[in-house]
Every structure is written in structure tokens, then in C-alpha cells.
Amino acid sequence: MARYGMALDYKNCINCKACEVACKEENGVELGAEKHRIWVGGNDPKGEWPLLDIASAAFLPSQCQQCEDAPCQEVCPTHATYYDENHVVRVDSEKCILCSYCMNACPYDARYVDDRTMTVDKCTFCSDTRLARGETTTACQNTCPTKVRTFGDLDDPNSEISELLRTREHFSLKAHLGTNPKLFYLT
Amino acid sequence: MKKIEVSRRKFLQGSVSLCVYASSAMAMPLATTKTSKKNAEDVPYLCNMCRNKCAGFARVEENIITKLNPNHYFPKSRNMLCPKGNAAIQAVYDKDRLKYPLIRMGKRGDGRYRRVTWDEAYEYIKDKLVKIIDEEKDNRSTVAYCNGEGFNKDEYIKFFGSKLGSANFLDEGSICLNTKLGATQLTIGDVGEMDVAGSDYMIISGANRYESLITPDSVDMLHAKQKLVVLDPRCTMTAIKADEYLPVNPGTDLAFCLSMIYIAIKDELYDKAYVKTYFKDFDKLKKHILSKKYTAKWAESKTHIPAERIKRITKEFFAASHPLYYLGRRSVWSQNDFQFRRAMVLINALAGSINRKGGIIFGKPFHLHEEEINEPLYSNTVDRFDLDGIVYGSQKGGSWLNFREKIVTNTSPYPVKAMFIRKHNLMQNMPNIEKTKKMLNMMDLVVVLDTMPSDTAVMADVILPECTFLEREDMVVSFNRLEPSLALRNQAIKPMYESKSMQDILKGLGKKLSVPLFKVSAKHDADLQESIKNYGKEKAFTEGGYNMTELYKYDITTRNKKLITAQFGKKVYDSLKKRGVWHPYIDTQKEIFNNYYEYYPKEKRHYTVERNYKVHCYLKKLEKHGFDPIPAWNDHYDFKVPKEAFRVITGRYVTTTQSATANNEMLKDFQEENYLWINNDVADSLGIKLGDSVAVMSSVSSIVIKAYPTNKIAPQVLWLSHGFGIHAREMTHAFGKGASDNMILEDKFEKIYGCATMHETNVTIRKL
Incomplete structure (x- = not known):
């Protein structure tokens, strides 16, 4: 029993796609841009050449925010x-009827349709792969x-993530929206 | 808080620089497989998706690789795998892979081949080679050979250089970083290693460490407490992540460096004690630099970087306690490249940042014992010719452009009639592709060893399918100087189809060639005839070293075991088999934060070692050949871009390694084709919008590519990534996607190392 969360030191993100590829390979996510479980949003520096404001560019890794009060879970009819x-x-593919209510309810655009399993799928924190094996x-x-991500048990006061959330803004x-995400962006 | 776009949908619509395009996902076969809940075998291996080498563990489930994970024991790669490393599975299971030995049926380049057995392929090569070498009266250099892969290069040289006896070896150095290696070696007597983590002030010129990842540098940069200043003609990810970004006029970084040296000497900012002890000919440097008046104002006129910034940065740099001017490893840009790299070394030396923390360190690498072999002496073999007219050049890897020029113009002192090409995509890797094609068409025999049907492979007479790096064990390798380690690539799965490791291919080839080629020598080589007369055929063959399979008496696992155990003991060997890595502190290394380890305790790192060396300010040999013995600016370095023309520069995306990853299905998913970066205001004035097709024309040829208007590039500069525009239809994911830079780049090379200068082509464009 744990309460898993992730802290992201997002300013260190260089948008290299390593996480996205690793996720796809680990979880057998289909190829195609619409099938990402995680992605990196971002914007280019503002200004005109050569006066660019490099500090205005930022990259934000995103995925299912693992809300404590998840709208997707609330609206799911099955x-x-x-x-x-x-x-x-998590999503039980046996029960999913592809009604797509969850896709509309999610404020983070975190869900997509997996055409193989016919499920509206999303990030599971590798629960049915790595975590299931005890990793x-x-x-x-x-x-x-660049070590952007720290994953761990929010209920364990000694975990690295708990320590980070205590010491970093x-x-x-x-x-x-009051969804209480368990993804935390460190400033 | 800054407002950052987070929406998935908007992100997909709005961005091309991030280039995620919905590809035809519909009818695609399964490219990914979910890992199972079961425990599986974790095989330690070394990645080969680029030249860098990171360590990983391959998860193998029932003989199938399902996932690659980083190896936390390896000091160099700092427990990470990049997108390409993660996507290496796709390289193994690429349906387009070369699967069987093939012999050409159609014309070169049209891709018609017949499947043959390994023996038929060897037999074909033997017949051709015997004829060629006989025609050339045993001048073995008529067989050129080349290799673009770091691993096994030395072993490949042992086969074709030492055993077969050719002097004509070519590698990627002359289209990559030879000027940097040479400049460092000639100035401080060693190529060194840069201690990025230990530096508190770092300047990078052009090296794009956050998109062209090199470990441990790319990992350390974000965690080191340092100021990072980046010069680049393009606002790269590295520039964005810098503390200060200096947009620089392409090819003028040398002027920036000269000005730094000028200010440091004039204002006496340099480390006087260090200079006194280590510099040779400092007086000459001082006199030269001061008399040339390389002021910040002067540098501004060349670089377009404001003089005040140059002054301030120079002052900050020399006031820092561990400043480092980062010597990037990258392709050569312009005629002044060697002098530019040398100027960077001199700046580090003036700051005293040599052989100390945060500087260029010498360190203490592990020196692995060589496996000795007996080399035949071929008295009729003539030396290489590609370094004629080059001041230094790499005696090992030569100069590709000079070599190719002499072949296609028939000015080589003897004909080169055969080429063995291993994992080196000649048809994509150097400027002016038509010339490369011409060169290959002049050969009587072209043999390609590769994993993919590249543009070069389809020019071959014989294709020998090599297995990928995850299907083979390789010889142990020593890495790094500050925190040295040994690493071993273990075999994750058996070679697929009929592919073989390079060692097994060479063993088969050696078996077939040794005696017939010995007979050719016996016919032409007077010294060998003498030796046969004195000792008999058999002894002359064996003791003369003519058995080409000598190195392959034992398999690679046995060779590794013998070599490692003899030099380091069984414990080290066991660690290399089990963990893929060994370093002296492997049992006590500790995680200091989130996936980041401390390997060597700080006091055990080799920041400073005892070494007698000098910093050479003045290189006499250069003066003798009519070049500047001390870095200087020459008028012909001023590159002119005519009105309405553009200067083309190249680089690569974070998801690509030159053309080697072109067909990777996963990486294609992120970057299906390359785009032409063009300044947004210029694009506006030409009516060019995002995704519009644009024709780009140079004196060599033309390409068509989609446009990416952006504020991240200067008005008269265009950028496109290397590694796209593949011509071989056999590469089904890559074919027809994007455009190739080398189609339009002019094939110029500088004369100090014979390196191709990639950033000296002007083009015009037209919206289609």
C-alpha cells in the first residue's frame, strides 16, 4: 500500500523524448502522436532575432496528473x-466501453484511445509492468x-519525494479545479 | 508563475519544432510490446545508437528484448538512456534489416540483389580480390577500407590494415572532429577530457549538448553550479537552457576567441604563475595577439556579438575559479576550424584550466593490453595518398574529401579498385553525394558490412549482414579519465536471420582469403619469394603472419575472459559479465539523489596528475606550410553571403544520429522528416509559411524541404538537420522523408586536417 506521486524538476527538462520512448517501449503504447501517455509541452523564446528572451522558453513534461479527486473516475459510467x-x-479494459466521457472530463487531456485493447488508456505509473514486478x-x-522526475510514496515521510515537497516550492x-493532482512541479 | 502551454491537443497542432505529427498509425504492425509482469533476464550491454556509448540492461523475455533500461554502475552515462538508446529495440527488430548475404544482380544503386550463402559471398569476394591484387602486383593499398562505428574499429583495422596490408583506411574523423583532436593534441600534448561537472563557468561554442547528447557532459551541465554561456548561430535547446546566449555570425567563433585572448593578455587577466611554468613561446603569442589588435570592437564586427558583452564575459571567465571553454566535438564548420579549436585550448590554458578540476584534464585512464598479432610485410604496398597537401591530417583515418577527389579525378598515384565499407554511410555522410556515387561506381568491388540497406549498401556488389550491437559480445573497452571504468558489451540475444558479428564475418573472410592472397604475394613480392626459398612455403606463411584469422582462433567470450582476467583478475571479469561495468568503487558507489550516483569519491578522482607537458603557443610546422603558427584571423575567413542568398548550416535533432537512425520506427514517430529553419521575418517577406515546400539550390544540386519559420535563426542563415532524405527504397520508413543536407553542401575541405567544412555553402531558395 502506498500513495504514489511524482515530483518534476521541470526546469531541467530538455524535451529530449527519452521518457516518451521509454514509456512506449515499457507499456507497449502504440506509435503515433495521438497515442502518447506522456508528452512535453513548451514554448519557444519570445522576441525577435537576435534579441531573444531565452528565459521565456520553457518545457513542461505532462501526463495523467493522478488526481486524488479525478473527474475521469467520477464520470465513468461503467x-x-x-x-x-x-x-x-487505473482503467479496467474489460469494463471500458469507449464512451469517451473520461476524455472529455479530464482537464489535462491525458487520455487517448488504445486501438489494440479498445480502451481509453493513460499513464498508470507503470503499475501493471514495473511496479507489478516489484520495481x-x-x-x-x-x-x-537530466533527472527531472522523482517518483515515490507520498505517505512515507522518509521518501525522497516527501523530502522534496517539504523543502522545495x-x-x-x-x-x-480542485482535482488534487499527485504530480508536483518544483519551482 | 510563467504561463506554459500544457494542453496535449494544442501542443500537437501548434508545434513543428517539437515535431510530433500524427503519422499513419492505422495499419501499422505492432512496434511495441508491453513488458510482462514476470521477472526476466537483464543482460548488461553498451548502447551503440550513437558514438557516445551509454550502458544499459536489456530485459530479455523468452529470447526477445522487450525493454532497455539504464545501467547505474557506469560512471560515464550517469544512469540514463536517451530517446535513441530507448528506441534501440526498433533497430534490432526493424523489418527492413539486412538479413542474408546478398550479391548484386542489377545496376549499382537499383537495389536488385540475390540471396546467397555466406560461402558464396566469400567466394565471390575472393575471386574479385585475387584478380584485383594480382593486377596491381600486390600493392595491397588498392583495397581501401573504412569504418564509421567506434566499436571494433581497431580490430577491423587489424584485419584489413595489418593482415591484408592496405594503407588506405578512412573513418569518420575527417567529416567530424579531427580538427579538435588535433588542435588539443598539438597544443597540450594530449586530447584530454573536459571536467564539465567541476567547472563553475562554462562557455560553449556551437556544441549542442542538449540535443546532441554526450555523457556525462549533458547530464552534468544541468546539475553543476555553473554559469553557462552559449554561442550558436541558432537558438538551440542548449542556448535556451544557458544562462546567457550569444547569437553568433556562423564561422566567426574564432574571432570571439581571439578577442578573449587579446583582452586576457592586454588586461593581464590570465593565470601568470601557470603561464610561466607551462607555456612555451608565450612571448610570441603576446606579441602576435597585441599587435593584431583583436579588440572586442573588432570581434563585434565579425561575430555580431556586442563588444561590451565580449569584454564582460571575458572578465567573468578569467575571474571564475574553474572556468572551462568547452571544446565541442562536432563536424568541422569552416576554413578556420583548426585555429578556432586551438584558440579554445589556449584560452583554457591562459586561465590555468588544464590538468585541474573543472578544466581539460589528463586523468588516469585504464590502458588495456593489446592482443598481439603477427603482421606480414608487403614490400609492394604503396602508402596512402589522401594526406598529400594536408599539413597534419590523421595518419589513422585520413581525409575523406581529399581521398575521394583524387579517385574521381584519376589523380591518385595508383588505382583504388576495391572498397570494404563497414557501417559507414558514404552516400549520406559527406558533402556532394554525386561525387561519392561516382567514386563507388569506379570500383571493381564494393563490399558493405552493415545492419541496414542504407544508400551505401545498395551501391555494393556484395552485402554482408552484420548483427546489431544487442546481438553480440564485443571486446572490453576502457572509458574516461577522471572517473575511469571498464565496460563490456554482452550479448543480449543471438544474431537474428543469417546475420553475424563483425568478428565472425572477418573470420570467414580470412579463412577464404588467406591462402589465395598469399599466392598473389608469392608471385609478386621478392622478399616473400626469398623467404619461401629459405624457409619453405608453410613456414613463410605461418611465421610471416599471412594467416588472416590469427585473431579469431578463440571466440570473443574466450578472448575477453583471457584478456581481462590476465590484466585485472577474475573479480573484474565477473563484474563486467554481471554488471557490464567495473570501476574501483563499484561496491561502494552511492545514490546521492534521484537516480544520480556518486561513483568515485571526490578525493579519488584524477583531477590533477603528474605530467610533464608544455602549452605550445607556436607551431613551427604550420608556418613552414604557409599557415598561421599562432591562431590569427585571415581575410579569407570573412564569408560573404550575397544579397538574397543564405548560408546553410547543419546539425541534428535529439532523436537522430546522422543517417544511422533514419529508419527507426519509434524515432520516426517523433521526427518523421526534417524542416528547413528560416528566419520568421524573412519567411514572411517571401510568403513562406510553416510546412510550405521550399526548393533550396546550391552550386552542387537542389533539394525540396518543408519550411519552419522561426525567430531562432538569423536572417541570412538556414538550418536543416542531417540524416534525412534517404534515397534507398529498401529503407521503408525513411525513404522519401525530408531532404539530405549533403545533396546541396559544397565539398570544400580545410588543409590542416583535411576535414570537410560543412558550413561554407550559399544557397538560394524558392517557394514551391
Whole structure:
């Protein structure tokens, strides 16, 4: 039993795609831009050449925010979306009827349709692959060249992520919606 | 808080620089497989997706590689795999791979081949080679051979250089970083290693460390407490992540460096004690630099970087306690490249940043014992000719452009009639592709060893399918100087189809060639005839070293075991087999934060070693050949771009390694084709919008490519990534996607190292 979360030192993100490839290979995610479980949003520096404001460019790794109060779980008519024992928002492909309510409800655009399993799928923190084997890292966290991601148990006061959240300022995406994400962006 | 776009949909619509395009995902076969819940075998290996080499563990489930994970034991790669490293699975399971030995049926380049057995392929090569070498009266240099892959290069040279006896070996150095290696070696007597992590102030000229990842540098840069200043004619990811970005006029970094040296000497900012002890001919340097008046104002006129910034940065640099001017490894840009690289070394030396923390360090690499072999002496073999007219040049890897020029103009002192090409995509890797084609068409025999049906492979008479790096064990390699380690590539799965490791290919070839080629020598070589007369045929053959399979008496696993155990003991060998890596602190290394380890304790790192060396300010040999013995600016370095023309510069995306990853299905998913970067205001005035097709014309040829208007590039500069525009239809994912830079680049080369200058082509463009 754990309450898994992830802290992202997003200013170190260089948008190299290592996490995206690792995720696809680990979780057997289909190819194609619409099938990403994780992605990096960003914007170019503002200004005109040669006066560019490099500080205005930023890259933000994004994925399912693993909300404590997930709108996708709330709207699911078949209870396909559920919380597992580690508080990870999961999808039961047996129950999913592709109604796409969850896709519309998710404020983070985190869901996509997996054409193979006919499921509206999303990031699972590698729960049915790595974590199921007893490993303690997600594929994206493990491979990140610049060590942006810290994954761990929020309920364990001694975990690295708990320590980080105690000592570093951080924010959540669209916090005003009250979804209480378990992804934290370190400032 | 900064507002950053987070929406997935908007991101997909809005961005080409990030280039995620919905590809035809519909009917695609399964390219990815979910890993199972079961425990599986984790085989330690070394990545080969680029020249860098990171360590990983391959997860193997029932003989199938399902995932690659970083190896936390390797000090060099700092427990990471990049996108290409993660996508290496696709290189193994690429359906377009070369699967069987092939012999050409159609014309060169049209891709018609017949499948043959390995023996038929060897037999074909033997018949041709015997004829060619006999025609050339045993001048073995008529067989040129080349290699573009770092691993096994020396072993490949042992076969074709030492055993077969050719002097004509060519590698990627002359289309890559030879000027940098040469400049460092000639100035401080060693190529050294840069201690990025230990530097508190770092300047990078052009090297794009966040898109062209090199470990540990790319990892360390973001975590070192340092100021990072980046000069680049293009606002790269490295520029964006810098503390200060200096947009620079292409090819003028030398002027920036000369000005730094001028200011440092004039204002006496340099490390006087260091200069006194280590510099040779400092007086000459001082006199030269001061008399040339390389002021910041002067540098501004060349570089377009404001003089005040040059002054301030120079002052900051020399005031820092561990400043480092980062010597990037990258292709050569312009005629002044060698002098530019040398000026960077001199700046580091003036700051005292040599052989100390945060500088260019010498360190203490592990020296592995050589496996000795007996080399025949071929008295009729003539030396290489591609360094004629080159001041230094690499005696090992030569000069590609000079070599090719002499072949296609029939000015080589003897004909080169055969080429063995291993993992070196000649048809894509050097400027002016038509000339390369012409060269290959002049050969009587072209043999390609590769994993993919590249543009070069389809020019071959015989194609020998090599297995990928995950299907083979390689000889142990020593890495790094500050925190040295040994690393071993273990075999994750058996070679697929009928592919073989390079060693097995050469062993088969050697078996077939040794005796017939010995007979050719016996016919023409007077010394050998004498030796046969004195000792008999058999002894002359064996003791003369004519058995080409000598190195392959034992398989690679046995060779590794013997070599490593003899030099380092069983414990080290076991570590290399089990963990893929060995370093002295492997059992005590500790994780200091999130996936980031401390390998060598700080006090055990080889920051400073005892070494007698000098910093050579003045290179007499250069003066003798009519070049500047001390870095200087020459008028002909001023590159003119006519009105309405553009200067083309190249580079690559984070998801590509030259043309080697062109067909990788996963990486294609991120970057299907390359785009032409063009200044947004210029594009506006020409009516060019994102995704518009644009024709780009140079004196060599023309290409068509889609446009990417951006504020991240100067008005008279265009950028495109290398590694696209593949011509071989056999590369089904890559064929027809994007355009090739080398189609339009002019084939100029500088004369100090014979390196291709990639950034000296003007083009015009037209919207289609």
C-alpha cells in the first residue's frame, strides 16, 4: 500500500523524448502522436532575432496528473476507471466501453484511445509492468537524462519525494479545479 | 508563475519544432510490446545508437528484448538512456534489416540483389580480390577500407590494415572532429577530457549538448553550479537552457576567441604563475595577439556579438575559479576550424584550466593490453595518398574529401579498385553525394558490412549482414579519465536471420582469403619469394603472419575472459559479465539523489596528475606550410553571403544520429522528416509559411524541404538537420522523408586536417 506521486524538476527538462520512448517501449503504447501517455509541452523564446528572451522558453513534461479527486473516475459510467491499492488511477479494459466521457472530463487531456485493447488508456505509473514486478521506478523516471522526475510514496515521510515537497516550492496544474493532482512541479 | 502551454491537443497542432505529427498509425504492425509482469533476464550491454556509448540492461523475455533500461554502475552515462538508446529495440527488430548475404544482380544503386550463402559471398569476394591484387602486383593499398562505428574499429583495422596490408583506411574523423583532436593534441600534448561537472563557468561554442547528447557532459551541465554561456548561430535547446546566449555570425567563433585572448593578455587577466611554468613561446603569442589588435570592437564586427558583452564575459571567465571553454566535438564548420579549436585550448590554458578540476584534464585512464598479432610485410604496398597537401591530417583515418577527389579525378598515384565499407554511410555522410556515387561506381568491388540497406549498401556488389550491437559480445573497452571504468558489451540475444558479428564475418573472410592472397604475394613480392626459398612455403606463411584469422582462433567470450582476467583478475571479469561495468568503487558507489550516483569519491578522482607537458603557443610546422603558427584571423575567413542568398548550416535533432537512425520506427514517430529553419521575418517577406515546400539550390544540386519559420535563426542563415532524405527504397520508413543536407553542401575541405567544412555553402531558395 502506498500513495504514489511524482515530483518534476521541470526546469531541467530538455524535451529530449527519452521518457516518451521509454514509456512506449515499457507499456507497449502504440506509435503515433495521438497515442502518447506522456508528452512535453513548451514554448519557444519570445522576441525577435537576435534579441531573444531565452528565459521565456520553457518545457513542461505532462501526463495523467493522478488526481486524488479525478473527474475521469467520477464520470465513468461503467466503473472502468478506478483507484488501485496505491491510489493510482487505473482503467479496467474489460469494463471500458469507449464512451469517451473520461476524455472529455479530464482537464489535462491525458487520455487517448488504445486501438489494440479498445480502451481509453493513460499513464498508470507503470503499475501493471514495473511496479507489478516489484520495481520501484517508472520507465520515464528511470531513464531521464537530466533527472527531472522523482517518483515515490507520498505517505512515507522518509521518501525522497516527501523530502522534496517539504523543502522545495511546487505547484500543481490547474489547481483551481480542485482535482488534487499527485504530480508536483518544483519551482 | 510563467504561463506554459500544457494542453496535449494544442501542443500537437501548434508545434513543428517539437515535431510530433500524427503519422499513419492505422495499419501499422505492432512496434511495441508491453513488458510482462514476470521477472526476466537483464543482460548488461553498451548502447551503440550513437558514438557516445551509454550502458544499459536489456530485459530479455523468452529470447526477445522487450525493454532497455539504464545501467547505474557506469560512471560515464550517469544512469540514463536517451530517446535513441530507448528506441534501440526498433533497430534490432526493424523489418527492413539486412538479413542474408546478398550479391548484386542489377545496376549499382537499383537495389536488385540475390540471396546467397555466406560461402558464396566469400567466394565471390575472393575471386574479385585475387584478380584485383594480382593486377596491381600486390600493392595491397588498392583495397581501401573504412569504418564509421567506434566499436571494433581497431580490430577491423587489424584485419584489413595489418593482415591484408592496405594503407588506405578512412573513418569518420575527417567529416567530424579531427580538427579538435588535433588542435588539443598539438597544443597540450594530449586530447584530454573536459571536467564539465567541476567547472563553475562554462562557455560553449556551437556544441549542442542538449540535443546532441554526450555523457556525462549533458547530464552534468544541468546539475553543476555553473554559469553557462552559449554561442550558436541558432537558438538551440542548449542556448535556451544557458544562462546567457550569444547569437553568433556562423564561422566567426574564432574571432570571439581571439578577442578573449587579446583582452586576457592586454588586461593581464590570465593565470601568470601557470603561464610561466607551462607555456612555451608565450612571448610570441603576446606579441602576435597585441599587435593584431583583436579588440572586442573588432570581434563585434565579425561575430555580431556586442563588444561590451565580449569584454564582460571575458572578465567573468578569467575571474571564475574553474572556468572551462568547452571544446565541442562536432563536424568541422569552416576554413578556420583548426585555429578556432586551438584558440579554445589556449584560452583554457591562459586561465590555468588544464590538468585541474573543472578544466581539460589528463586523468588516469585504464590502458588495456593489446592482443598481439603477427603482421606480414608487403614490400609492394604503396602508402596512402589522401594526406598529400594536408599539413597534419590523421595518419589513422585520413581525409575523406581529399581521398575521394583524387579517385574521381584519376589523380591518385595508383588505382583504388576495391572498397570494404563497414557501417559507414558514404552516400549520406559527406558533402556532394554525386561525387561519392561516382567514386563507388569506379570500383571493381564494393563490399558493405552493415545492419541496414542504407544508400551505401545498395551501391555494393556484395552485402554482408552484420548483427546489431544487442546481438553480440564485443571486446572490453576502457572509458574516461577522471572517473575511469571498464565496460563490456554482452550479448543480449543471438544474431537474428543469417546475420553475424563483425568478428565472425572477418573470420570467414580470412579463412577464404588467406591462402589465395598469399599466392598473389608469392608471385609478386621478392622478399616473400626469398623467404619461401629459405624457409619453405608453410613456414613463410605461418611465421610471416599471412594467416588472416590469427585473431579469431578463440571466440570473443574466450578472448575477453583471457584478456581481462590476465590484466585485472577474475573479480573484474565477473563484474563486467554481471554488471557490464567495473570501476574501483563499484561496491561502494552511492545514490546521492534521484537516480544520480556518486561513483568515485571526490578525493579519488584524477583531477590533477603528474605530467610533464608544455602549452605550445607556436607551431613551427604550420608556418613552414604557409599557415598561421599562432591562431590569427585571415581575410579569407570573412564569408560573404550575397544579397538574397543564405548560408546553410547543419546539425541534428535529439532523436537522430546522422543517417544511422533514419529508419527507426519509434524515432520516426517523433521526427518523421526534417524542416528547413528560416528566419520568421524573412519567411514572411517571401510568403513562406510553416510546412510550405521550399526548393533550396546550391552550386552542387537542389533539394525540396518543408519550411519552419522561426525567430531562432538569423536572417541570412538556414538550418536543416542531417540524416534525412534517404534515397534507398529498401529503407521503408525513411525513404522519401525530408531532404539530405549533403545533396546541396559544397565539398570544400580545410588543409590542416583535411576535414570537410560543412558550413561554407550559399544557397538560394524558392517557394514551391
